[in-house]
Amino acid sequence: MVDRIGFVGLGHMGNPMSAHIAASGAPLTVYDIDPALTRAHAAEIGATPAADLAELGRNSDVVVTMLPTGQVVRQAVLEQGLADTLAKGSLIIDMSSSVPTGSVTLHDELEKRGIGFIDAPVSGAVPRAKTATLAIMVGASDEAQFARAEPILKLMGDRIFRTGGVGTGHAMKALNNYVAAAGFAAASEALILGEKFGLNPETALDIINVSTGRNFSTEATLKTEVLTRAFKSGFGLALLTKDVKIAADLSESLDAGLPLVAETSAWWDRALAELGAEKDHTEAFTVWEATART
Template sequence: MTDATTERRAVERVGFIGLGTMGDPMVSNIAASERFADVLVHDVDAVRAEELAARIGARSAASVADLAACDVIVLMLPTSAIVRSVLVGEDGSPRIPLAPGAVVVDMSSSDPTETVETGRMLAAAGIHLVDAPVSGARERAVTGTLAIMLGADDEDAATRAVPVIETMSSTIFRTGGLGTGHAMKALNNFVAAAAFTAASEALVAGARFGLDPAVMVDIFNVSTGQSFVTTHVLPTHVVGGEFASGFALPLMTKDVRIAQKVQQASEHAAPVCDAVTAALGDALDALGNVDHTRAFEFWSAR
């Protein structure tokens, strides 16, 4: 356990790794809050990092090692395997030589079992890992109103992470120990994916029966079939034909596969999760890296 005075020190320097669709607006809100003396950003695309740093008044870090002086580091990366590769070397030691008591916040959609293992590796060096995945898509990342699912084994670490998270969030839920946030995120995304898959099937069947898809969506939204998918996804990105929700099909499929692993670990039958995983997997195999809403086109053409 780290010294209490170390745990209580103020969070002054914040690092952020991963400046993609979600990371860009998230770190922009951290910088705009003016709560912290220094904000450093890093991305595999160095030009992107430099341009973003200039735009938001932060500093660009050429390597992850340059974030060593940070009190809190946030990651927003595609997978937990990438998170592990950024944080931990092949020998299990930290890649970022952070001071004992530093906090790492993984806001990615990660595999909870891998999160727990990475947390053990970092803890051996006195570094605390908390998981704080987000929900709300890019729209709410821009407005700083994301919903956060926060898992942590160390309450002091969670407390130190909260001021940073608050700059990006309107709602923070404490889910339990390390990994529970990521488990909750995967299960939430499974529910959303199930709604999208079911709604898509209904639209295809209705259109073949002679129903107008736009009218169907209007009816869903004043009836018991209403969901985030029917109100925010279908009107613009499926019926409207934009297919640009900002959530890629590989990422949705990955999250549902994580949810499937969580359900398998709990040793209970999950036929709906299995079916949704298979449906998304078929679409991914056929379409590759496209917006997840284009799965509707694949399912419609079958």
């Protein structure tokens, strides 16, 4: 791999993802808003720490961003010096969960500077980030840019899906997370209703998991995080709520008039308002449980 790679965002996901890139031997520069984290992580994985985004841009041909929102990505790229120091012909790969229309706009603005942009959000959360087995959804409007990014993406994921033009990866990520959020909410309500009628939640979950109602949440997080009251899946409530809202906003912007995505978004918004952004998404169960008791 001849490209020098920059990685922006060293949180729960970015930490192991950037480590896999470093392990490949590729020249890697890393940056996080936390300078101490940047230095410590760079030393741990054998990468070069950047003092700011301008420095990272000067040292990179391809930059991967893994940040909380598309707005933060836009600020990093256009307002904090990254695009100013990237050379023409450079490529930005946004692996964050961003608004699809915002990704299209950012792509168009960067294209005028001679900088490429593709969106490549992921599914699999922290466990699969650690094992480099993420599913990656890639929206790219240029075949050469996709070909350039693919070897880098394969260092972090084992299933690379080409979804279409720029923005389609972020749309697919939001839609997937909406389905996951709806499944978690529906299964939670089933357990809450069942318990109110006298059913044992563990028994109910065992039956669902050998029946047609099973989904990822019934097979994984409800058993390990909700019934145990651990609430430590590693996926934040604010992040999931944001992704569901992206899906709901997409429905509205396309005049689709689909009711379930809007109701699901409102249900998660309520949990976020009551619990706060720092909580794990599985703890939303407690809000819905309390609602059923009133």
